[in-house]
Amino acid sequence: MSLSPSLIRTPELDAWIKIHRTGRLTIATGKAELGQKIVTAIATIAAEELDVDPARLTVITAETGVTPDERYTGGSNSMEESGTAVRQAMAHARKRLLEMAALELAEAVGNLIINDGTISGRSNDKRITLWALMGGKSFNYTIDEEIAVKSPDAYRIIGKPVTGLGFAGLVCGTTAFLHDLELPGMVHARALRPPNYLAKLMDVDDRSVRAMAGVIAVVRDGSFLAVCAEREDQVVRAASKLRRLARWDTTERLAANVNIYEQLKSNPRQSLLVVDGVPSDAPVPPQDLGSEQRKTLSATYLKPYHMHGSMAPSAAIARFHETGNLEVWSHSQGVYPLRSALANVLGMAETQIKVTHAPGPGCYGHNGAEDAALDAVLVARAIDGRAVMLKWERDDEHAWEPYGSAMRVEMKAALDGRGKISGLSHDSYSDTQVARPGADGGFSKLLPAWYLQEPVAPPKPQPNRAPHGGIHRNADPIYRIANKRIVKHLVEALPLRVSALRALAAYANIFALESFMDELALADDQDSLDFRLAHLDDDRARAVLEAAAKTANWRGRANAEGAGQGLALAQYKNQKAYAAVVIDLRVDDSGQIDLQRAVIAADAGQVVDPEGLRSQLEGGLIQAASWSLKEEVTYDSGGITSRDWETYPILRFADVPTLETVLIDRPDQPFLGSGEATMGPTVAAIANAVFDAVGVRLRQIPFTPENLRAAAAA
Amino acid sequence: MTNFTLVVNGHNHVVTADPDTPLIYVLRNDLGLKGVKLGCGLEQCGACMVLVDGKAEMSCSAPAGSFVERPITTIEGLGTADDLHPIQRAFMAERAAQCGYCIPGMIISTKALLDKNPDPSEPEIRAGLADNLCRCGTHGSILKAIKRAAREINT
Ligand code: FES
Ligand code: FES
Numbered sequence: 001m002s003l004s005p006s007l008i009r010t011p012e013l014d015a016w017i018k019i020h021r022t023g024r025l026t027i028a029t030g031k032a033e034l035g036q037k038i039v040t041a042i043a044t045i046a047a048e049e050l051d052v053d054p055a056r057l058t059v060i061t062a063e064t065g066v067t068p069d070e071r072y073t074g075g076s077n078s079m080e081e082s083g084t085a086v087r088q089a090m091a092h093a094r095k096r097l098l099e100m101a102a103l104e105l106a107e108a109v110g111n112l113i114i115n116d117g118t119i120s121g122r123s124n125d126k127r128i129t130l131w132a133l134m135g136g137k138s139f140n141y142t143i144d145e146e147i148a149v150k151s152p153d154a155y156r157i158i159g160k161p162v163t164g165l166g167f168a169g170l171v172c173g174t175t176a177f178l179h180d181l182e183l184p185g186m187v188h189a190r191a192l193r194p195p196n197y198l199a200k201l202m203d204v205d206d207r208s209v210r211a212m213a214g215v216i217a218v219v220r221d222g223s224f225l226a227v228c229a230e231r232e233d234q235v236v237r238a239a240s241k242l243r244r245l246a247r248w249d250t251t252e253r254l255a256a257n258v259n260i261y262e263q264l265k266s267n268p269r270q271s272l273l274v275v276d277g278v279p280s281d282a283p284v285p286p287q288d289l290g291s292e293q294r295k296t297l298s299a300t301y302l303k304p305y306h307m308h309g310s311m312a313p314s315a316a317i318a319r320f321h322e323t324g325n326l327e328v329w330s331h332s333q334g335v336y337p338l339r340s341a342l343a344n345v346l347g348m349a350e351t352q353i354k355v356t357h358a359p360g361p362g363c364y365g366h367n368g369a370e371d372a373a374l375d376a377v378l379v380a381r382a383i384d385g386r387a388v389m390l391k392w393e394r395d396d397e398h399a400w401e402p403y404g405s406a407m408r409v410e411m412k413a414a415l416d417g418r419g420k421i422s423g424l425s426h427d428s429y430s431d432t433q434v435a436r437p438g439a440d441g442g443f444s445k446l447l448p449a450w451y452l453q454e455p456v457a458p459p460k461p462q463p464n465r466a467p468h469g470g471i472h473r474n475a476d477p478i479y480r481i482a483n484k485r486i487v488k489h490l491v492e493a494l495p496l497r498v499s500a501l502r503a504l505a506a507y508a509n510i511f512a513l514e515s516f517m518d519e520l521a522l523a524d525d526q527d528s529l530d531f532r533l534a535h536l537d538d539d540r541a542r543a544v545l546e547a548a549a550k551t552a553n554w555r556g557r558a559n560a561e562g563a564g565q566g567l568a569l570a571q572y573k574n575q576k577a578y579a580a581v582v583i584d585l586r587v588d589d590s591g592q593i594d595l596q597r598a599v600i601a602a603d604a605g606q607v608v609d610p611e612g613l614r615s616q617l618e619g620g621l622i623q624a625a626s627w628s629l630k631e632e633v634t635y636d637s638g639g640i641t642s643r644d645w646e647t648y649p650i651l652r653f654a655d656v657p658t659l660e661t662v663l664i665d666r667p668d669q670p671f672l673g674s675g676e677a678t679m680g681p682t683v684a685a686i687a688n689a690v691f692d693a694v695g696v697r698l699r700q701i702p703f704t705p706e707n708l709r710a711a712a713a714a
Numbered sequence: 715m716t717n718f719t720l721v722v723n724g725h726n727h728v729v730t731a732d733p734d735t736p737l738i739y740v741l742r743n744d745l746g747l748k749g750v751k752l753g754c755g756l757e758q759c760g761a762c763m764v765l766v767d768g769k770a771e772m773s774c775s776a777p778a779g780s781f782v783e784r785p786i787t788t789i790e791g792l793g794t795a796d797d798l799h800p801i802q803r804a805f806m807a808e809r810a811a812q813c814g815y816c817i818p819g820m821i822i823s824t825k826a827l828l829d830k831n832p833d834p835s836e837p838e839i840r841a842g843l844a845d846n847l848c849r850c851g852t853h854g855s856i857l858k859a860i861k862r863a864a865r866e867i868n869t
Contacts (some may be wrong), residue, residue, distance in 0.1 A: 034813065035811075035813030035814065035850055036812070065860035070761030093856075114863070164809045164867060166814075167805075167806045167809060167811060167814075168795040168798075168806065169795070169814075170811040170817050171746075171795065171798070171802040171806050171810075171811065171814075171817060172749065172789065172790070172792075172794055172795055172798070172802060173748070173749015173750070173751075173788070173789035173817075173818040174790075174794075175789055176748070177751075177815065177816060179752070180748035182744075213715075231743065232739055232742075232743050233731065233732070233735045233739040233740075235735075235741070235742070254740045292761060303835060307838075309749075309849050310815075310849060311753050311759065311813070311815040311816050311847065311848070311849045311850075312751065312752065312753055312761070312815055333831075359811050359813070361753075361814075361815035361816075361849070362811070362812055362815070362849055362850040364811035364849070393755060394753075394755055394756055394758075396752040398752065482807055568728025570783065577863060595757075601849050612809075615809065615812060615852065615855060618851060618854050619850045619851035619852060620811055620851065620856075621851065622848070622852075622853055622854070623850070623851045644754065644756050644758060645756070645758040645847065646753060650847060651853075652847065653839075653840040653843045653844060653846070653853055653857070654840050654841070654846060656853040656854065656857075658839075658854075659854040
């Protein structure tokens with residue numbers, strides 16, 4: 001098996017590294033920098049493997065035709081895929097460079113050392129630099145996956161604090177986000193979305209808008225409506241006027257009359273048994289909770305639609321050249337798949353399109369980035385070859401981004417005479433978890449395509465069959481349980497648009513499983529920590545759980561009026577980073593939850609950039625706490641009603657707990673993706689702590705005072 | 715469109731714009747100060763903070779014309795990569811940025827806070843940043859950075 005799928009796609013050494021005569025090196029990754037600090041990690045890995053100062057490196061990221069194709073930046077795969085690929089590429093480059101230097105310096109390879117790119121030998125004081133050997137030249141090798149990488153004992157950089165790259169620009173406001181780019185002659189555009197998914201544009205008398213200062217064009221294609229002007233303030237004015245003039249047919253209504261959690265149970269669906277993390281076509285068996293059932297318990301857990309809620313609305317730039325070729329700048333997580341998706345809708349060859357990643361605000365999955373790209377292209381196509389910067393507004397992002405799906409998880413289990421789980425059944429009901437655009441044949445997952453005069457409709461979602469893929473991600477417990485029945489249900493005809501949101505279904509599945517573990521333990525008067533350990537064989541899982549409990553001074557159930565402590569554990573996708581979370585909180589008389597302290601213990605394999613890892617884990621915890629305490633996308637039959645930060649509140653500084661993170665470094669182990677590891681454990685640890693504080697079991701997100709009071713009354 | 719003068723980062727700028735244009739578009743597009751970020755345009759997120767009369771103010775809705783004779787400082791006016799303001803240095807030292815989109819607004823709010831209260835308690839810091847949202851969950855590092863900045867400024 002290949003070390004990384006990226007090496008199969010791009011085996012050429014020269015695609016990953018260029019050594020310049022100037023003593024600088026360019027390292028390429030096909031992943032995009034999304035704020036997760038992948039650039040820092042890649043630079044650190046490359047610098048370590050080659051023994052050069054990281055300051056000599058420029059890391060270039062996702063750009064079609066320039067960097068390797070590493071598909072999407074998501075799924076916590078970047079370190080495992082790109083990190084591993086870059087390390088192997090550098091190991092090969094190093095070997096080749098040492099062989100060349102051995103000839104030049106008349107020295108055996110084994111006697112050579114590299115110091116910041118200068119190679120010297122033992123027997124004489126001759127030396128040569130990597131750039132003198134290779135400056136401007138190509139390696140012309142296919143990366144050999146058998147070449148050994150540097151042993152961790154020889155590390156000089158990894159394992160020590162690393163200087164984060166790119167911070168100066170961020171704190172000075174000089175980093176150019178996509179939204180800040182200025183191309184020569186660039187004009188500005190806004191797309192005007194319908195009042196809801198189903199509305200159709202009847203007519204728009206746009207004469208007064210066309211006559212406005214700076215307006216270049218009103219673009220209409222079916223129900224797609226956009227306006228373009230010389231200056232941004234002009235287009236903002238024009239868009240708000242056009243919005244008042246457009247008349248929409250809103251006869252079709254959203255299916256909001258039936259509660260979403262009912263729809264998840266009653267709508268048509270496909271149900272698949274999941275065995276060892278993989279969906280199968282075997283018939284779904286009835287529940288079997290084992291022969292010896294001393295106690296049985298069942299519970300249903302509910303998660304609403306959540307938003308990505310990027311800090312800036314999506315944006316894109318598009319420009320057509322005279323040749324008919326198209327250039328796009330996007331903050332998409334996948335520049336190559338976006339190129340395919342655009343080619344598909346526009347009927348162009350992929351080779352005619354170039355997509356460059358430019359930094360956007362954190363996206364946490366599939367937000368409006370790709371849709372904005374098609375919006376920009378549709379406007380650019382209607383004007384005269386000038387670059388078009390198209391930006392969504394806050395309302396567009398809140399109301400039109402593809403949300404994380406609502407979910408319903410039903411758990412059932414029995415305990416045997418020794419207090420162990422004798423059988424467990426887990427049913428996850430959800431819409432699809434991933435609807436990322438790509439080469440979708442006669443279909444398109446790009447929003448604007450659905451509204452064209454000749455629409456290109458979205459494809460019907462199919463069950464994700466990947467191991468630990470979408471709806472079944474983290475449904476399979478990492479605990480030792482004899483009779484497991486895990487079923488994923490892909491539910492159809494649900495009301496809102498959905499796609500990949502950080503952690504996918506792992507968030508809801510871990511919420512259910514790790515809450516249920518506590519319910520089982522407490523129903524049998526067992527300690528939550530001991531109960532988990534009694535079912536846990538995996539030493540690395542045990543280690544993070546014990547480390548978190550120790551750091552947080554785990555005290556067990558205390559019945560301390562209003563003050564609670566809760567813990568939870570997961571290994572993301574059952575194959576990535578391990579994370580345990582302990583939460584201390586207080587609940588006041590109104591049902592308001594105040595997070596006080598959060599402890600994370602995590603094992604992400606070998607640690608390259610400890611600060612970067614810590615910020616991914618803590619950022620995940622805070623975002624998951626926000627989802628859990630505050631967030632729910634609201635809608636009625638007329639459309640989405642959570643359209644800004646007041647109707648969709650998120651966590652603020654006043655709500656954030658103090659944080660403490662313990663990293664368990666495993667220098668001899670492969671990288672394990674960490675960006676989504678804390679989401680699930682966080683929500684369950686909060687629910688478990690609330691139960692500890694006030695004896696109320698929260699099974700419905702968000703944990704607002706209203707939902708808490710309702711749970712207390714139930 | 716009319717001409718009016720804004721004082722930004724210590725310089726006088728004559729701008730030609732509709733005075734009811736929200737300040738942020740004038741700062742970003744006429745004066746090229748792209749460190750001022752648009753997050754919502756609704757005065758709900760704090761990404762667009764600038765300093766006016768020593769206070770952090772949102773620039774995404776208030777008309778540019780209302781800032782005549784009220785000197786404005788943007789993130790660009792605080793420091794540069796070669797000459798960082800202590801707050802910027804503290805944010806760097808704590809690596810207090812993930813995507814970084816919210817960070818200019820955070821730094822401006824911090825500046826207003828520390829100018830008024832050089833030695834704030836943790837609750838005062840949280841209250842001082844109450845108008846700023848961060849979706850990446852960088853709050854922990856930002857709080858550390860603000861405490862570090864306060865220490866540096868006070869010593
Ligand atoms: S952009 Fe001004 S407060 Fe959000
Ligand atoms: S660092 Fe991304 S929004 Fe704050």
